[in-house]
Amino acid sequence: MEYSQITILLFLSLLAIANAGYYSRILSLNNIGCETHTCGVNARCTLSEGRPVCSCMNLHMGDPLSHCARVECLINGDCIESRVCTNNRCVNPCDGLCGVNALCEVRNHVPVCYCPTGYKGDPFTSCRIADPQAACKPSPCGDNTRCEVVNEVPVCSCLPGYRGSPLTGCHHECESDSECSNHLACSSNFGCENPCKCGENAECHVINHQAKCSCPNNWLGNPFVACRPECTTHSECPGNKPACLNQKCVNPCDGVCGVNADCNLRDITPVCSCPKHMTGNPFVSCRLFEARDLCEPNPCGSNAICTPGHDNTGRERPVCTCPTGYIGNALISCQRGECLTDSECPDNKACIGYSCQNPCTGKECGPSAICAARRHIAVCTCPDGTRGDALYNCDPIESRIAYNRSRAYRYRYY
Template identity: 60%
Template sequence: MHPVVQFRLPSANPARVRLLLALLVFGNVWLAAVGTQRTVYRAGDELVTITRTKVDPSTATSPGYSYYSYTAANPQPEIVYYTNAQGITTRQYQTTSGSVGAGIRRQGCSRNPCGVGATCQETAGGRPVCSCPAGYSGNPLVQCRRAECLDHSECRGDQACRNGNCVNPCAGVCGINANCEVRNHVPVCSCPRGRTGDPFSSCRLQDPEELCRPSPCGSNTKCDVINGVPTCSCLPGYIGSPLSGCRHECESDVECSSNQYCSQFKCVNGCNQCGKGATCARVTNHRAVCECPKGYIGSPFTECRPECFGDRDCPAGRPACIYGICKNPCEGACGVNADCNLRGLTPVCSCPRDMTGDPFISCRPFTKEDLCNPNPCGTNAVCTPGYDRSNQERPVCTCPPGYTGNALTSCVRGECQSDGECSDHKACIAYQCVDPCVGQCGVGAQCQAKRHLAVCTCPAGTQGDALVSCRTARNYPVARYNKKRNAQLDGFAKVLRYGSWLSYKGGAMFKLALICLVLVTVGHSDAQCPDNPCGIEASCRLNSGGIPVCSCPFGYLGDPFKECIRPECVSDGDCTEFQGCRKGKCVDPCVFSCGTNAACSTKHHVPVCYCPDGFTGSPFERCDPL
């Protein structure tokens, strides 16, 4: 058996074949066939087939010879060999392909059967073998030419040495639509960009997704075609080179930084270990320190939830749910030493009864100065510490000299302070210039104002006390008052004016607004304020000199010479728990106490300002919606 050799030849020439069954005999290649032999040899870069066919001996022109017809496969003149029974071969030129000429008897290389420049060597059987010498190429039966090259190194990099010639090795090598690139004298076939297939057969248009089939990427990657180019990237959770292969970011905590831990093969923030609503204090050695905020309960690694969602969730001691925490609304609501009481869930601050101050800042013990600071009295009124009927310290409001009015509301400067500021026929009474006669004389008496005084007399024909009544004249003894043994008063009245006793004859005269002591008999009365000269509800007492003094009882207001009126209140204790005493009136202390949009409630007479639900800010200035 002889080896089989496969050649890939340019497809442009149909005379070339791709597969040969080669039989190496004396340097020639033979194709064996029954009754016919074909010789295949190379002439230049061509494969030439010569067919040998046995000729009928009866037609032979030379007896003793075995005739064979040799026919070339191409139309060029070829050499025809005749071999006799002794193996002696002769040759003859023929001019037409397929024609047979007469055999010429010749033995071995004695007559050079080879072409120009070829060498001839005989085989052991005497058969001549023609070949081109080293460095030459061509058909040794026709002509040998000096070769262009002996090996690839004598050609350019994009050429190959074929049969002594430097040629383009790509000619006819690659398939349809394929590209051919010569690398180091070797043709390399490939499909151009956008096409795929067998570059030695045919390249077809490529589906872009085929660029990723099979994937050119490494393990744990994905392949995407972007702008016609396959692009590799690591799968989520993987890192590394997508071309060589991607790996997990971590397998254990030690592969992460100290403030991270490995979760699902990724290094993540260590604080992610804390539960819902929890706070992360710090992360140490991959482990988080989680805490529930103040007022929250639960596990900080699972969930922290508010202590309460409404007031109903809170105990009695902390009845209000404030931002998820049960609290006592009084905690921190009031000032130092102040009392706090809940009105519903609203804190009400107040100072204890024996203390004063701002209950939202500080309460301190009372002093006498506190009774009049700030001044609780009306305009222009004077406040002085005093006592009420229960001997409790209270502020006393009075109008100063020269002023008149209600000291709890307003004191107005009077028209006068003395009689000299009025006309002769008027007197300065209650700081007003008025007729001194009005309502001062008795029934049936007549009055005449003189030098600011009211002079009451009984008309002629009548007698009696002009300050009380005048009646038909009768004979009455003259009343006398012995002041210094000889002094006597004609009539029934004597008038005390500025501490002096004045005596008049023929009538009684007195000064209104000063105290008149009317004597109906001679002598001095020891009674306390006989014929009380004071107004309604006013108090009267005699001083050490025996002079009656009129005053309004503590807590009463008004003119003690006319009427004393008890106000609605003197202190907060006189009002309901939800009212305060302001200038003698029980009023709602919340009025005008709080800021815009603020709510107010009163307990123990003290207003408490706060921002209602849905508002925030300073309740004493302004509450704004959340």
Template identity: 55%
Template structure:
């Protein structure tokens, strides 16, 4: 039976010489312009499974039989044979019933009759603050991973140690507060106060200095007496100190003349005539007649003098210009006295273009004193009525034209390079090289050589480049890894571990250019259900376990005469 299974396994598995590439005619490539692509293969990467151990109470695992059935007549041990699954321990309780328990660091795989599985195989199987230790998830920071007085935080399955704020040291060993140098106690010479009444004490090192408080005078060691002022700065901002009293400087008798007002500024009396009065404020002021401002006139020739408020205002006569304080003159007597774009009218230079001489949107220029109307460049219309642009946006032109300098024109004129084709889409010129040509369509186009697709080689290191086509028939570079190499040909190809089975051990085969067991291909077992797989001479051999019959390539089932007992016999 083993020889026939070996022959059948060889027929099913075929030659395990590595990956088989699809023919170039079946490749499908993206439609991106001139980008290298990788071919597809008929295999999927193999997923390796972790090894498991069988129950400790039996040498060969067998599926359990229904409870109550047994062909071991007279057996007094319900754990022989074991009804438990892999990675379990079978125990007999006081009622002579078999109990299935998981081995240390294992958890039930749904139930212990089915078997037990490791709690974890890597840190990724555990929560973020746990780590996988001996197939068991262990909480970090619970085993004192950090030093004395250090803070431990778990992050991405690792314990991170740090010292608390204000502590120094190696957090993996210990953290401690830095020691401070003791400072001598300070003795205040002003405690208790050695000064007299209304005096203040100031320390100068270890010596006490006594002084009278502000606005006080006397012996600070005995007593100080309060005074209203001693200097002007002891008074408010607009008062002065006289005979140790603060007074208003305007209260001094006869400080100003009659009909005057007095205001204190910077502790000085400021005298001024009252409103409506003029004169010398330090002697006497009289009532003011506003017309006196223009008698005599303070203005120049050809001017008017007018009293506004309490001041004289000088202005030039109509159609006169100049400085009214020195004299005014006519602005012009002829056109030559005016700027080039002005004309002389009633002794004034005026702009002939004012008051809407020209039409809407028109330009006005003065030539020999006459207004000349013209439309701006690229505008249409009559300058004396209305000027307007043919367009201001592309949407105002037909779809095959574009708005350029306010005119609708063909945008393809002079837009593309030599030998290029131009078409207009939504008012925009689209330049492209004709079929069979290449180059920059905005500069020039030349005949295309397919060998240029691989010069320079756009593929990854150690990869081969071959000119090809995409699904639309467009030329594209095709990147492939040479025989014996694996990887992404768009990035890099790496030499494989093997090319033939002869380069591997007898219990391995060269699959995907790597020496490995081929009992599982593309993540699926090559043998049937409940069958055992063994690598012999680079070929997977499928056999049914002892006590099982059937086709090992399809399914193995227990021998009809075999029975298993679970529970009390």
């Protein structure tokens, strides 16, 4: 490259830096492309027929060779559907567009002006209140009717107390009771109404258009004036019917206890019991005592047997005993014994009172005899040096010398 060409390139480079203020723009005289070219801030470089082209990026405006500034929008499509692009900003197109009292709605970036419900007129100029009853002026309905506008359509109906065809005319609901249902009567206002006009708390039943007033069951008073209950507290009841139940004075014992049973009140609570000389279920039936009743329920201890008997005075009483094979206090508890037979005990013990015990109690043998338990019985023997009946007494054996024909010898008695 010649010296003059280098000088021109340097000059152009300095000039570009001075104009752009941020990026430099370098053009090669021999090889022009995006690699050797720098566009402005927020600009991009593309090739067209081999030559570089600088342009601002999307949503940016300005000089692509020096600086592109970002904007809010370029077209309506850059904004949401309820906004339009004006002077590169997304704004509400409805602002100041429609007339007085008119409403504005943006549909796909297009503002639409309209009058609200109940108003009419030019929405771009002014909307005014419409007459909601205009469809009923004049009324298309018949006599004794009412005209109402529903969805801009007149609707006819009979006035209260009248019936018939509202288009041709309505008449009174009734002229006599026969024109009403059986539970209603024709009033002075020519309407079918409930004829009940009873007193406070009274009950009313309508039969053939006529009202019948009465006080509720167990209540007192004049049904055309007021009804009141027989009682509200127990204190309002007499002695023979001392309880106030369901606002009525009653005797709580009535029909509560069984046959032959006694009923006594604790406050107002009935207590059923059999008389002293009788037994049974006081809520079902009471009967005279029998001997078997002494043991029902069993008054003895656990596992004990109860048998009707008599005491020392001959009075009937229950007798408690432990069953065979059981020991203990029959009034408290009976427990199964240790044994029933001697075979269930060791050889040196016997089954005595359902318990394995030593058969030698000190009473079986004589005073000086020896008692030993064998084969479950007491065996009595005399100790060495004694003789006799071990059941009664054992005596010491005495030694003496007998002489026979001048020949002496010692012998023992056995």
